[in-house]
Amino acid sequence: MQDFILTLADLGNTNTGNIETIFAQANGFLGVRASGPVLEKNATPGSFVNGFYESNEIIYGENAYGYAKNHETMVKLFDLRTIEISLIDEMFSKLVQRELFLNMKTGILNENYVYATPSGKQIKISLESFTSHANRHVYAQKWNITALNFEGNIRVIKNAKHIAPAVDSEFDPRVREASTKLVFEKNKLTTVNSNLSLYFKFDEYNDEFELNKGQTQEFVQLYQLSRENLFLDIDYDDLKVQQEHIFQEFWDVSDIEIIGDDRLQKGIRLNLYHLFNSAGRDGKTNFAAKGLTGEGYEGHYFWDTEMYLLPFFIYTQPDIAKSLLSYRVNQLSIAKERAKELDFKGALYPWRGISGHETSAYYPAGTAQLHINGDISYAFQLYEKVTGDHEFIALARDVIYETARFWISYGFHSSRGFEIHEVTGPDEYTALVNNNYYTNKMAQNNLYYAYELAKRFDENEKESIFWQQAAKQMYFGYDNKRKITQQDDSFLSKEPWDFDETPLQNYPLLLHYHPMKIYKHQVLKQADTLLAHMLFAEDIEQMARDCDFYEPLTTHDSSLSRAVHGVIASRLGRDKQAYSFFSDSAIMDLADIQGNAAHGIHAANMGGSWLGLVYGFAGLHFTSEGELAFENHLPREIQAIKFKIKYKNEIKEVFFEQKGK
Incomplete structure (x- = not known):
């Protein structure tokens, strides 16, 4: 059981932000960062609703046709955890002691804090909380407040507070300010530009009570957020029992024991x-x-889901996997519009975003990562292979067809085979290249799967022949002299990056060097060709040679x-x-x-x-x-x-x- 309990002693870095992240609670709909009851310096409290975003126009210094039009940023909504506790003329503001116990087996977080006033009076705050998996609209809290070394009249105010926008001066393209202006009307809030709405029902606590030394006051708060103005009567203890049961079912299948x-x-x-x-x-x-x-990353969805997350869900929680894949089905019409906008056939899924529209303002490392289409197709194929859920694939097969149509439209036949130019593979330190091995491999798999489904359902007969031919003739570059798979047509001719002269503080490279400096060198941000080898293991000796070459070049x-x-x-x-x-x-x-x-x-x-x-x-x-x-x-x-x-x-x-x- 101890291996399921996470404490502060387990963290390698106990700065405020790390604690808030690692002990955060979520349920797929609602997420809450584990900020302390009394706000500390550098605290970033917040709650989020999956898919609830604000949009803003992307302002380009030099615009061009087909560039992404709008940012989409998941909104940081409310501080649901800050509490104000005071005596008549003193605030309990100095943190004396802090303990956190996250029971991963039940999804319940228990915390103990001791705070002091300037004159030394101490109070203990114990908090039990969870985001309900039985009712995903609910964040539940149970508070216990104990006077440790005094007696007196305590004032407690515990209300949700909307988090106002703040400017972050830190340069990091991976982070964007998520707080935003919202329009409030009774129990409803609405974003200004994206025009998305949420309804809320919050228990508020504002009380004054007498505590003797060692005496405790308890109260429960239930916070509810929903896309519809419909809230059920709920009981804290019932939700807690249901939470424990749901997590037990999860761990029964998904746990991994490392001895x-x-x-x-x-x-x-x-x-x-x-x-x-x-x-x-x-x-x-x-x-x-x-x-x-x-x-x-603004709450954006990437290829991460298909290639890194879905295998876990497909093999252990197939219902969740099906829901995640259904998102791609539901966004197919937008992907078709995007392909048409760029003057191609079929569907092109966005590199990053929430609504289904492309939001990447830097197309060389965004839209150009066309492998997203092949990644999505691969995930559907793996789901079918592992679950045997052919009925879902029958309903979703247009995703496979339309992504295959895109490859035929974007690529071309040459004397070398079917080639795909001007793309960016998983290695984002190499952009806009021809015949990226990973991209071509995923496109080939996508085309074969589309051909297989067309035969199965006896449709797209003429078109599917072109899918099969393109897949068979897919071009893959190879260096016969060194016997190395070419990551792309140009990578092996580039100058190697000088790792010996790169200070440790200059990693990650993207924060310290212009893309032009990075792109002209042999240097990888992450697995690229090797990722293709992981998915399509065909030749162990080739894998070894490629690993020996590419891994030392990978940051x-x-x-x-x-x-x-x-x-x-x-x-x-x-x-x-x-x-x-x-x-x-x-x-x-x-x-x-x-x-x-x-x-x-x-x-x-x-x-x-x-x-x-x-x-x-x-x-x-x-x-x-x-x-x-x-x-x-x-x-x-x-x-x-x-x-x-x-x-x-x-x-x-x-x-x-x-x-x-």
Whole structure:
């Protein structure tokens, strides 16, 4: 049970922002940062509703046709946690002691604080809270206030406060101010530009009472936010019981036991906990890059969902996976409009955004990442392969057809084969290149899957022949002299980045060097060609040569990178390296390895840590005959692992221990 309890002692960095992120609570609809009851310096309290955003026009110094038109930023709504406690003429404002106990097994957070007045009177605040998974509109709190060394008349005010916009002077393109002006009308709030509305029902507490030394006053508050003006009568204790039951069901299937490494055990459970909490469930929302725990990346949805998060959900929580995929189905018409706007056929999904429209103002590392289409197709294909839910694919197959149509429209046939030019692959330190290996591989898979579905449903007969031909003739660059897969047509001819002359403080490179400086060099932000090898493992010797070449050129500036390299290392039998990469992935936010956990969790990495265990150490893969298989790649640092997956409605238990035992 202790491995399910997270405390401040588990954190590698206990600054205010990190605490607020790591102990944040969410339920797929509503998220609340774990700010302290009495606001501290640098505190960033906030609550978020998945998919609730404000839009603003993007102002370009030099505009061009087809550029994204509007920003979309998930709105930081209310401070639901700050409390004001005072005696007649003194505020309890000095923090004396703080304890946090997050029970990941139940989704309930318990906190204890001791605050003092300037004259030394001390009060203890105990808070139990959770975002309800039984009723996702509810954030529930139970407060206990105890006089420790005095008696007197206590005044308590506990109301929700709208968080007004503030200017952040820190330069970081990954963060954008999320507070915004809202229009309030009775129990309704509306954004000014996006014209989205939420209704709210908040319990307010404003009381004055006498406390003797050691005496406690208790009260409960329930905060409700909904897209509809409909609220049910709810009971705190009933919600708590339901919460414990829902989390028990989750862990029964999704838990991973790591035997022999307590630190990594807690890290992986924290990651799975946050994955369960922040996934959209309604088919209209998805999974923001920072979940519902912070304002990093503006609450946008990326390819992270399909390639790093969905495998976990597909294999353990297929209903959630289906909801996340349904979001892409529901946004198909917007994706078709975007392709048409750019003068192409089919559908082009946005690189980043919330509503389904493209919001990336920097197209070389945004719209040009066309692999998003192939990523989405791959996720639908994996879902069908693992769940056997052919009925859903039948309803969703237009997503596969329309993305295939885009590739035919965008690419072209040459003497070398079917080529795809002017794209950016996962490695965002290399932009606007021809024949990115990962992009071409995902497009090929997309086209084959579309062809397969067309045959299955006896439709698009003439068109599907072109899909099959393009897939068969897809061009992949290869350096015969060095026997290396070309990341793209130009990468191998570039000058290598001078890592020896790059100070540690200049990472991530994107914060210290202009893109033109980065793009002209051999340097990778994250796994690119190697990610394709992880998904389509065809030649182990080729994988090894490519790993030897590309890994030393990779900065791992993206949190998405380490997990993939860990899986590759496992498959190559490089256990020490695999363990190192997995360790970083498992505790990335727990230890604040990226140095920015205060902005919100690294959700894709959390999904990646599951990949590291299941795809890497346990070697999950499909055989050439399409059968599910495993291989034991456990490093010696871990004695054993135990987990479950769902495969075609059947739960399979997997256990691996050290080879030779």
